[in-house]
Amino acid sequence: MKKLVILGAGTAGTMMLNKLHNVLDKSEWQITIVDQHETHYYQPGFLFIPFDIYTRKDVIKPKRDFFPPGVSVVSAEIDRIEPGQNRVLLKNNVVLTYDYLIVATGAKINPEQTEGMKDGLWHKNIFDFYTIEGACALRRFFKHWEGGKLVVNITEMPIKCPVAPLEFVFLADSYFTEQGIRDKVDIHFVTPLPGAFTKPKASAILGDFLAKKNIRLTTEFSIARVDNEKKAIVSWDEIEIPFDVLVTIPTNMGDEAIGRSGMGDELNFIPTDKHTLRAQNYDNVFVIGDATDLPSSKAGSVAHFQADILMENFLSAVEGRNMTASFDGHANCFIESGFGKGILIDFNYDTEPLPGKFPLPGVGPFSLLEETKMNHYGKVMFRWMYWNFLLKGLELPVESNMTMAGKRM
Amino acid sequence: MTTTTVIDSQTLQRDADGHLENMAEWNDQVAQALALEEGIPALTERHWLVINYMRKEFKEKGDAPSIRKMTKESGVDTKELYALFPKGPAKKAAKIAGLPKPKGCI
């Protein structure tokens, strides 16, 4: 029997499990998946919790609902991988050996990385929305808030779903308008990037949306520390921005287990071949999703496109053939823009997000880089697709590699 | 899109972000001129410590280091890096060192 171990049963790990379970010969392969948690969180839904659009129960399901029969499920924390010995040590002292390993341990926030972030004001006046706890605490805060300075700050790149902070300010604009206190809320978007987003065309267009919605933008601000007494964020060059409530996107890092294994870079992301998705330093290790160091967006849609490529290359590798499938960095993100509308962007390593139309068979075209109701429905539909298709490894009607059809240069 | 600049009677090819197309054309005078464009009037010993570190890293790893890596390995802490290369140490130091834009900067 050959052994495949998958580390992490989040978006990417669960998807790979289902895909490979369907194609690997059960008499030849034993598949094991490891995760520390029994609940699956639909992380894109965290965005909507502070604004009372989703509640906790809208974003959780038991992980076991998505595990096919016949696979071995281990519920434990991973201590470390020993890639030289082809084995994984778990915190409960169990040792798993493997012939092939797929690492899908994701990324998480590390507020401790910024001085003063987790001192007195944490979850009192400083919140995150990248965890269920943070999103729920922020909802409780907003319910009784009467207005003031709302600062939304990205600590450093890369972060998961790089559009989520923008969506947050768009939704805040919409939410406080509905609450009737928009004139009392000063929304301020503070980013280390030179513009509203990472890529130039989209950055300009999204920057215009900010202006139109009366959201202040400060660029090239790299936070050094939080001054809890003054209630201000302070940059490395000593610029201070005061807040009444700070919504932070803290430093995102790979799991500590990757650091303990000596397999990660300075942010615990694993050096991965950007086209084959194999770990750069280990021939029998593949990496998928947020755990990689790839210069693609860290998003569920990206993990989905990677999954098709990884599956092909994995099958080639185990059969001793050359790996020919190549990931192009494809990302496809619906950006919720408030008041029941949304914006769509579609891009890859080489092509930045462009305006135009995005054709989708059976559903009809979505508008790229334009605010439409249709794009909002796309975002709403994504949750349904996530639970019912994506996690189960079923095909979606979107190509893994990006196409230029409909895009305007 | 590429552009050209003349520095010390040497014609240099630059990419869309202003990085040198050809690393071999880089020398101390070029670094000085690129620094000036970035608003740094004179390169000090501390600047050179970082620039030399950047070039060494690039030669070994094939990519310019991130700001975190620079803090860990260059011998200059984050605060000083921002003072030396205002706003974007990773991007600015890479440019002045004649390296392509760091891949991580997307």
Ligand SMILES: Cc1cc2nc3c(=O)[nH]c(=O)nc-3n(C[C@H](O)[C@H](O)[C@H](O)COP(=O)(O)OP(=O)(O)OC[C@H]3O[C@@H](n4cnc5c(N)ncnc54)[C@H](O)[C@@H]3O)c2cc1C
């Ligand atoms: C607020 C927010 C909004 C987002 N919006 C979108 C969106 O609109 N569209 C989109 O496509 N994506 C979005 N994303 C991103 C998306 O959720 C992630 O990119 C995706 O979940 C990544 O999948 P993954 O499998 O790599 O990591 P995860 O899904 O995070 O899974 C990692 C798993 O590994 C397990 N694990 C890690 N370390 C250990 C250990 N040591 N021991 C045991 N188990 C371990 C974890 O418990 C977890 O289950 C959003 C994310 C956030 C936070």
